[in-house]
Amino acid sequence: MPQLLLELFSEEIPARMQAGAARDLERMAGERLKAAGLAYEALTTFAGPRRLTLVVEGLLSRTPDRSEELKGPKVSAPEQALEGFLRKTGLTRDQLTERDGVLYAVIEQRGRATADLIPEMVEGIIRGFPWPKSMRWGTRGLTWVRPLKRILCLFDGAVVPFAVEGIPSGDVTEGHRFMGAGRPLKVRSFEDYRRQLEADFVLLDQAERKLRILDGARAVCRARGLELIDDDGLLEEVSGLAEWPTPILGEMDPSFLDLPPEVIRLSMKTHQKYFAVRDPATGGLAPNFVVVANVEASDGGRALAAGNSRVLSARLNDARFFWDEDRKVGFEPWLKKLEGVTFHARLGTMAERVERIAALAREIAPLVGADPEMAATAARYAKADLASGMVGEFPELQGIMGGYYARALPSPLGGEGGPQRGSDEGAVSVRSPSGDEFGASSPLIRHAPHATFSPEGRRDQIADAIRDHYKPQGPNDTVPTTPLTVAVALADKLDTLVGFFAIDEKPTGSKDPFALRRAALGVIRLVLENGARIELERLMNVAGTILITSRRMSSDTRYSTDLLAFFADRLKVLLRDQGKRHDLVDAVFALGDDDLVRIVRRVEALDAFLTTDDGANLLAGYKRASNILKAEAKKGDLPSGPATDLPGAPAEETALVAAIRAAEPKVEATLAAEDFTAAMAALASLRAPVDAFFEAVLVNADVPAERENRLRLLGQVRDLTGRVADFGQISG
Known part of the structure; x- marks a missing residue:
């Protein structure tokens, strides 16, 4: 069957x-081939x-013939309705058929040659192409990402x-700008x-370009006893x-x-x-790099390497x-600068x-086994580098x-001084709008054992927290x-979530300008993967109270319900x-539990x-x-209360009463554990x-006492299973 080949050749x-x-x-x-009724085997x-x-x-070489039946007005309809239908179909009254008092028109459409449809399809694609950014030129305002130079279009x-804005279609393309033969290639x-493009130093498939880059880069590194540091994002970019x-x-x-390795790699x-390149002997960066050129230099790339080295040095x-x-x-001084930076x-x-x-x-610190004062210190300095010159140049290096x-x-x-092990001294006690008290000594917080730090390790622990707190x-x-x-x-993520939910800046549809979905998922992963036993709603109230106090905001905390539901959706x-x-998840969340570890x-x-x-049967x-x-x-x-053993009750009723009495204490004990x-x-x-x-x-027995007892029995079944999960939320 015929093949369609289209190339749109432009500047870079x-x-x-x-x-x-x-x-x-x-x-x-x-979409256009399907709309035309053209089937095909493969599209690449x-x-x-x-x-x-x-x-x-x-x-297909031509579109199939089509027959379409259109329902028209009733035979008894006014003449104006009939005339409108005839204008729509292009038929005459005697070409219509009547069935059950209704007029119908059968429209026959003969197929068209595919070659006649291709020009319309290609021009529609070119003129409607959704480039993120494009250039406009031509008398009809043609837009393309860069000036369009050639259109190659072959069918069979x-x-x-055809021509688009004076650019005619043809059967020629061009090879490599520098290494190619310098003449059009007729295909x-x-x-x-x-085949001709590859012979003229053009690899058409990005996957082949990626493979050539990886194989070549690893080979030049291996020849010097070095290792390439893989970077999928960079590979994607340079292959284009x-x-x-x-x-x-x-x-x-x-x-x-002697610069931080992240700075060197990001500069590169x-x-x-x-x-970037690694020295396998040390595991650190080597004083080398791999640049991907678009030519095979006659000197093996020495001049290119030297030129790129000078640019990198700058x-x-x-x-x-x-x-x-x-x-x-x-x-x-950086913290002082942050006083003039608006977060929102x-x-x-x-x-x-x-x-x-x-x-x-x-x-939060007592809940996860951290020292409260060290946590506060690390948090206070965590955002300071946003005012540094390096992060101003490379925002990706924040933290x-x-x-x-x-x-x-x-x-x-x-250094010396400051608490070296867990201490409640200096902890702030705050009270939520509902009256619950929070703080290091609060009975609402279940303490985890505090870690012990030597004075020498204190700085490293805080530095690590600053570095990784975005994760x-x-x-x-x-x-x-x-x-x-x-x-x-x-703390960082919860402050973000509570703050934006409190001012009603929630994600809507696909829009999430403040990355709140990512923040919520981060909280969930931090809690679950560390097995942190945190009552999420209470912690949200702590964050809300701190926000309300610091910003002198209204104490309306209705946002917390929405935020808890948001966490449920992310989970x-x-x-x-x-x-x-x-x-x-819905069945468990319906119990009102907010301990994520327990929920999972x-x-x-x-x-x-x-x-x-x-x-399944239960x-x-x-x-x-x-x-x-x-x-x-x-x-x-x-009727309320437990069911009883009624005289003369069926054995199955008595057996269920006994089963519930036996199961209830077991369910309670196992849930408590x-x-x-x-x-x-x-x-x-x-x-x-x-x-x-x-x-x-x-x-629904005729005897009222029997009916009431059996309804109590069903209520007990529902209530006992409901202590484990809300089975009503479960499909099936």
């Missing part, structure tokens, strides 16, 4: 736009520095003739097109910068290695698109300037936010540079495990990714229980009992008696 396409452009081209072409797109390519295999080996098919990528190993001045990546000299100057300033108009300055985080970190400066600068972070920043980011870091990280997403059912344990036990026959029995009770409740108040698997096992003992009861006993 930004690397960051290429992958999206390939997807958009595939989508737009597929490619994107590179100067071209977008589409190849469609097995495309022949040129499809006959996609296979010929791809070169049509014939050629890795070259360069050298830098070894004196720059951000400004120069270089890969960049690293700038970084050294920031490093040296920042160490002359220090934390206190309604949430105050960064300095105010820092004080809130410090107060909250002090409250990281703070950790380095905390170790390098004379400051109150370490985790994404689903694949590592989660801190050091208690001090966990305390500061939780559902996390557990769903792990294969858990979202309705089970319940969900896991419930998930395992419901996969058994006992669990769920069915619960729903049947619940439906009966709901129906009876509409007639009046349900948080042994949810055992609690499910205790519930499983009800499965057979419940099944037998519904099989043999009529609930």
Whole structure:
């Protein structure tokens, strides 16, 4: 079957736009072919520095004939209605058919040659292409990411003739700008097109360019006894910068290695698109880099490497300037600067936010085994590096540079003095709007053992907390495990969430400008992966109280309900990714529990229980009992209290009464011990008696005493299962 080959050749396409452009081209072409009724076997797109390519295999040579029946007015309808229908269809009255008093028109459409449809499709794609940024030119205002130079369009080996803004279609393309033959390449098919491009030093497929970069970069490093430091994001970018990528190993001045390695790597990546190199003997950075050139130099790349080395030296000299100057300033002047930096108009300055985080970190610390005063100190300095010169130049290094400066600068972070083990001294006690008191001595807080730090280790612990308090920043980011870091990280994220929910700046749809979903998921992962036993709602109230006090805001805390539901939704997403059912999260959250560790344990036990026959059948029995009770409740108040052994009651009724009496203390004991698997096992003992009861006993008996007793019995079944989870929230 025929093949369609389309190439849109232009000036350089930004690397960051290429992958999206390939997807958009595939989508737009597929939609237009489908709308035309054209089937095909395969549709593939490619994107590179100067071209977008589409190849469609097995495309029909013409669209199929179509027959469409349109329903018209009734035969008795006014004449105006008939005339309107005839104008719409282009038919005459005698061409209509009548059926059951209604007129119908049958529209026959003959198929069109595919070659006649392609020009319309291509022009529509070009004129409607959704580039993030584009240039406009031409008499009709054509927009493209960069000036469009050529259009190659072949169908079944022949040129499809058309022109867009004076650019005619043809059967020629161009090879490499510098290494190519310097003449147009005339092609006959996609296979010929791809072969000629590769012979003219153009790799069409980005996957092949990536492989060439990796293999070449590792080879030049291996030849010098070095190792390439992989960087998937950088690989994605540089594979869009070169049509014939050629890795070259360069050298830098070894004196720059006294800079923090993150600074060196970011300077290489951000400004120069270089890969960093590791010395396997030391495990640290080597005084080398890998640059990906777009040519194979006759001197093996020596001149290119030397030129890039000079450029890198200039960049690293700038970084050294920031490093040296920042160490002359220090934390206190930076904290002063934060007083003039607005975090949010309604949430105050960064300095105010820092004080809130410090107060909250002090409250969280006992829950995770950290020292309260050390947590407050780390939190107070955690945001200071935002005012540093280095972070101003490289925002990606926020926190990281703070950790380095905390170790390098004379400051109150370490040395003698200050608590070396957990202490309640100096802890702030705050009272929530509901009257609950919080603080290091509050009975509402279950203390974890405090870690013990030597004076020498105090500075390092605080520096690590400053460095890592932004983590985790994404689903694949590592989660801190050091208690001090966990305390500061939780405080940072909870202050953000409570603050923005308090001023009603919640995520809506796909919009989340303040990354609140990421912050909530970060809190959840910090709690779960560290096994932190935290009552989330109470901690939110602490954060809310600190916010209200510091900003003199209204004490309205209705936002906390929305925020707790927001956490439930984020937990559902996390557990769903792990294969858990979202309705089970709802069933457990409905109990009012806000201990995330306990919630997940319940969900896991419930998930395992419901996969058994006992669990599935007990769920069915619960729903049947619940439906009966709901129906009876509409007639009046349900009888309360436990069921009794009525004289002459059926054996199945008596057996269920006995089963509930036996199961209830077991369920209570296992729930108190948080042994949810055992609690499910205790519930499983009800499965057979419940099944037998519904099989043999009529609930709505004619004798009032019997009916009331049986309704009490169903109420007990519902209430006992409801202590483990709200089974009414479970689907199935």
